[in-house]
Each structure stands twice: as C-alpha cells, then as structure tokens.
Amino acid sequence: MATKLDPHHLVALMCYAFKDKQDGSPRRLDPSLHSLKGDIVDNYRTNVRTFPILDAVAHISISRKESQVVAIGLQLNSRKQEIRLTVAENQKVTDGLVNHLNQIWRKLQALSSEYERNRGGRWDRSQPRSPEMSKEVGLSLKMGILRDIYQYSLEKQMKRIDKWAKGLRRFMKELLKRRIFHHLQGFELSLYKAVVALSLAAEVVSKLHDNPKDQLTESEWELVYFQSILANEHVRIVLADRKEFGCELLAQELGDHLSQDPFQLRRALEKLTSLPRHIETLFRFAYSPRLRPALRYRLFISAVPKNAHTVKLPTSPQEWKSFLEVACYKHYDFQETHAVELAERFGSSKWVCPVHCECGLIQYLQTRQGNQWDCVPPFSYIGVSKLSCSACRIWIETFNEQSGRKFYTRGSHGRWYWPWGIPIAEGPLVGVMAPKVLDEYLAYLESQKLLRSNSDSSGASSDGAEHGLSDDHRKDAEAVGAAIVQEYGDSGLGFFDDE
Numbered sequence: 001m002a003t004k005l006d007p008h009h010l011v012a013l014m015c016y017a018f019k020d021k022q023d024g025s026p027r028r029l030d031p032s033l034h035s036l037k038g039d040i041v042d043n044y045r046t047n048v049r050t051f052p053i054l055d056a057v058a059h060i061s062i063s064r065k066e067s068q069v070v071a072i073g074l075q076l077n078s079r080k081q082e083i084r085l086t087v088a089e090n091q092k093v094t095d096g097l098v099n100h101l102n103q104i105w106r107k108l109q110a111l112s113s114e115y116e117r118n119r120g121g122r123w124d125r126s127q128p129r130s131p132e133m134s135k136e137v138g139l140s141l142k143m144g145i146l147r148d149i150y151q152y153s154l155e156k157q158m159k160r161i162d163k164w165a166k167g168l169r170r171f172m173k174e175l176l177k178r179r180i181f182h183h184l185q186g187f188e189l190s191l192y193k194a195v196v197a198l199s200l201a202a203e204v205v206s207k208l209h210d211n212p213k214d215q216l217t218e219s220e221w222e223l224v225y226f227q228s229i230l231a232n233e234h235v236r237i238v239l240a241d242r243k244e245f246g247c248e249l250l251a252q253e254l255g256d257h258l259s260q261d262p263f264q265l266r267r268a269l270e271k272l273t274s275l276p277r278h279i280e281t282l283f284r285f286a287y288s289p290r291l292r293p294a295l296r297y298r299l300f301i302s303a304v305p306k307n308a309h310t311v312k313l314p315t316s317p318q319e320w321k322s323f324l325e326v327a328c329y330k331h332y333d334f335q336e337t338h339a340v341e342l343a344e345r346f347g348s349s350k351w352v353c354p355v356h357c358e359c360g361l362i363q364y365l366q367t368r369q370g371n372q373w374d375c376v377p378p379f380s381y382i383g384v385s386k387l388s389c390s391a392c393r394i395w396i397e398t399f400n401e402q403s404g405r406k407f408y409t410r411g412s413h414g415r416w417y418w419p420w421g422i423p424i425a426e427g428p429l430v431g432v433m434a435p436k437v438l439d440e441y442l443a444y445l446e447s448q449k450l451l452r453s454n455s456d457s458s459g460a461s462s463d464g465a466e467h468g469l470s471d472d473h474r475k476d477a478e479a480v481g482a483a484i485v486q487e488y489g490d491s492g493l494g495f496f497d498d499e
C-alpha cells in the first residue's frame, strides 16, 4: 500500500522531518567508483578532467542573487566536429544566459588558439625572448574573460562578498592580535595573504557594483585578476592544511578565546574564491592540449524548457495523520503532533513544484527531441552550480537503476527542499522512487527512536505481528542481567566461565 504514496508528499515530509539539517547521506561523487563507460572519449583520465569544466560552466551561469541553480550537459560529435552544451535551470533559461555562454566559449576558443600558437613556437630557444613574449600568454584574453564573467555574475558575487568578507577580515584581525605580526608563518601566513588579496579584489568589485555606470579601468580589472588568482593560490594551501582540518582548528581556537561559536572560515574562503576558482578552471581548459578538440568544434547550446507540476499535498491534520499511518504502516502517538505541524507548515493551497535542473536535464537528454543530437550519447557527468538536494540524489539513483544510461553530478548536500517536482509524473520511476524515500523516512524515525516507544499505540501488536521490547521492558531485562553478572564478583568475569 505504501508504495502507492506520491513521491511529492514524501519529499515534503522529509523536508519537514529534516528542516534545515543534513540527512547524513553521502555527499561527494567518487569518480573511481564509476566506470564512466561510453563517455565522450575513450580515456578515463580525460573524461574525469572535464568534470570541473562542466561545473565551472554551470557556476559562471549564475547571475541572480537568490535561488538560481544551473545544470550543464555535454555531447560531442567528433565525426562532424560539433559540441553541444545543454543548459537547464530550476526556472526558465534566459536568452541572456545562452548569449553569455556563447561569448565566453568564443573567448576560450581564442585563448586556446593563442596557447597553441605559443606552444608551436616555444622550441626555438636560440632566439632571445622579446618583452612581448615574456608577458603571460593570453593575458589580455584572460582579463577579457574574467571581466565578462564578473560583470555577468556581479549580483551573485556581491552577495558572497556581503555575506562573508567582513567576517573574514574580523577573524584575521583577531588572529593578528594573538600572534606577533611578523612571525606569522606557514598556514597562517598564507591565510593572511589570502585575506589581503581577497579584500583588495572585493573592494574593486564593490565599486563596480555601487556605480555600475562607471566602468572599471584596465588597471582596476588587472588588480581584480591578479589579486583573485593570488588569493586562490593561498586559499588552496589554507584549505588543505593539516589534512583539511587546519581551518577548523584555527577557528575553534579563536572561537574559544572569544567565547563565540567558531567562525566558518573554510566556508568563507570557499565562497569568496568560488568564482575566480572556476574561472581558473576554464583557463586551464583552454590551456589543455588534450581537451583542445572540444574548443575547436562548432558549439551548439540548447536550453531545457522550464518544467513544473502543480501538486496538492494533504491539507488538514487529519489528512496528514492518515498519510503518516500509511507511511509507517500503523498508528503512532507522535503522528498526532507531526500531522498538526505538517498541516501548519504546508497550508492548504496547491504548490507549483519546479523540476530541479539536474533531473530536468537528464530527462531531456533521455527523451528524443527530433534533432541531430538524438543519436549522440550524452556525457554521463552533469555539471552543476550547486550540490544536488536529497530528492534529486534519490531520483538520479532510481533513474540509473532503471535505465541503460547513467548520470552523475558531483554529489549531494544532503538537504531536502520543498517545493520539488518529479521530472515525469508517470511511469515506473515514480513507483520505485517513492519506496526509496519512504525507507529514508523510516530510517529517520528509527534514528529518532520514534518507532519504538509506542507500545500503547492503538494498532500496535493487535495483529500479533509486532515483536520487540518496550523501553521499560528492555531496561528491566537489562537490569536483571546486570544483577546476575554482579553476583560473580566485582569484575563479573566469572559469569562467562564454563561451568
């Protein structure tokens, strides 16, 4: 009976159960666990190298401050020398985004060609290097790419700066008060240099944001470029310190000293360097001879149409209570309170549930669209601007079990979101997904010990199928055993001797 439950209702229930907390599901993709068979090229290492590039393309697609998530799919037709990026969003994909990606791609192609030319000439060591040659190769192209990306993603980047930069500087100041300034070394010196570089870049970006009409000068963009890349270098050292625990140890030390919760140092550094880090990934893409074909091919970009369902959840505490009883196979006392809270949390109006971009993209790639890309197998790695939610993780798992093709993202953040819409509301996937979500719900109840302490519930034991001890009986039984062991003397070891 429970298998007939609507996955939407179960996702809403999980969202209520976990609120903002993580559900403890595995977070990151481990590429070594997947064969990635049939991917764009027949080389595992090359395939793995494209993961961060697709994630970078998804990341630079974000322009809005809030609730924008983007997924990117890749297809490569080497016979015709064509490449296609398929873009999906939780909302509608705008023409502006498609143009932006086209423009960045063209500039990456130009950068890649410049590297290629330079590689061609590098063997002639007999000639003295001209001042022009000793300059960083492709610097002005790289600056152009950085500028386009910062301008497109300005609102989002400002949000990151507003949220994290001040706290990071305050943290640095507290650290400096506790250390002798000139004696900073190693990890702390890198942190110091990173914070200085990040602050300088943030200041210029804020200036652009506050006065969008006053364009930044060349030298200001240069400052953003060099300080951001410098910050990336130092942040890499800081984040890796002491097997990736350095940030937490330092934040803990300072937090204890100030009697405050530790500052989220790692998160601040990751957020503030996310954009320049992804930009650097694109530069490396342009630089890679192995991946160069991808930048030689003709680019096509397709947008997945927006997809959403209207969903009606149970509306009253009574309806939620019946739903919970079906989900748990019987009545428990806790369901009364949960039902009231669920009715309050979700109200009685209908919900428009967008299909999250990674699932919408997979569904799109799996469906015949009536064009030349139908027969080009998509790359199994999907680039995402954000880790997937738990509902998407389960949907993708279900999809992978049910279909011949498999798709992966870089992982899940282990949180549940509502509203969430299933990509196709009918078909075998629905019936397989629901029990998987239900299993996780029951495991959650189990972890909260909510499924045990209900010996007085109306349905319990009535059919004789229930078995197990109540908490009181368990305690009593354990106390009896402990008393007996005690009789064998202090250590109780005699109890275990053979007679």
Ligand SMILES: [Zn+2]
Pocket: 356, 388, 389, 390, 391, 392, 393, 417
């Ligand atoms: Zn999702």
